[in-house]
Amino acid sequence: MIEDLSRSQQEILDAAAECFMKMGPDVASIDDIAGLLGSTKGRVYHHFRSKGELLYAVRLRSVSLLMERVSPIAAQDIPPLEKLRAMSFAHVLRILKFLSYHRVVSEDTRMFFRGSAKPHEKEMIEQIIEMRRSYENLYRAVLTEGIEAGVFANQSVSITLHSIIILMNGPCFWYSPRPEQTDKDVEEIARSVSDLVLRAVVADPAVLETA
Template identity: 30%
Template sequence: MARKPAELSVSRDDILVAAADVLQRNGYEATTMKDIAAAVNLTAASLYHHFRNKDALLLAVLEAGIALVGNQIEPIAASDLPPADKLRQMIRAHVLGLTQHTAIGAAMVFEIRSLMGLKPLPDTASDADRKAYADFSTRREAFFVRRDRFEQLFRQVIREGVEMGVFRGVDVGIFTKTMLGAHNWVGVWYRPMGRLSGEEIAEMMADSFLRSLKPE
């Protein structure tokens, strides 16, 4: 019928949080706009006031995700700590972040593929549509770039440590992928009420990988 009073109206951010949550359970394609809307007590139609379409909503969720982990890791990577300490802190921050925001973590793992298959826009597209499409493509690219940069940060510390001789001579690429795979998986199995806290888990994982890097 009408608009709700201000304190009850939902923000873009409310929607993002709720959407991540629904996505975690059902996955992008199986999630309907109605599902997301219901999670914030709106109708599907109302979501289009906040996001251009379903893809834009997904992109926004993923942007929030990469910002979350990126903002944690980047300062550490930029510091002048010795490689071992730096890597330890990066691992802890990454894993801890994923345990604190499992929904977003899961989205980053499972839904990126949904962003990849970019459907071509139809010939009947209006100028406004074309502009929106170009915009979307740009932001999408930027997302992938930032994601690659994120991986580079880990790669970089490891390379440094190897070159300085404080880490053993691992294959940097493989070791990085191994670590990041283990991290990402945390978002899949971690449960907030489980036996161990996020801190404990992060600590153990950091410990495992640093031991693995110790020179003979």
């Protein structure tokens, strides 16, 4: 599930995600992407055969960027509270650092629901939705565990799950990075959002202060 991309491929995808986000996937061209990279179209085509392939790779990487950080945490043998804290912090941090990837993806899920995706796109998007489902299951597991342990409030797992994912993806919609922003500032935001997730979920927020 976690891809193995060369540094050069990653750079190309970063530029592609940036162009797709800014211009929209319909308008952005391989020319624009090469232009942003300051390189030739040849370099792009060496790794990706078409814009469609780039768009697919951007979508795939948006989920695997989350998966590669969060899934090792989910596998750790630690109590649900600490686990959810670490998972949600890592998730939001990734959203903030790879904003363009996630912005592109939040758009095409909608296209999919609207049924306006072309057949070959549909297959790709279904595959990515499948990956996202396994990602969500990491959260479902820790929520269920926490509710059973009585640390998390006894709420509908499915509504809570949807809601915390939306909450963690929230910065996609409202965050715009400032040039003078440090890593510390970004971590601060991630911690604030992650705190909101934990508050929404725990039975008693007193445990958050002592933890």
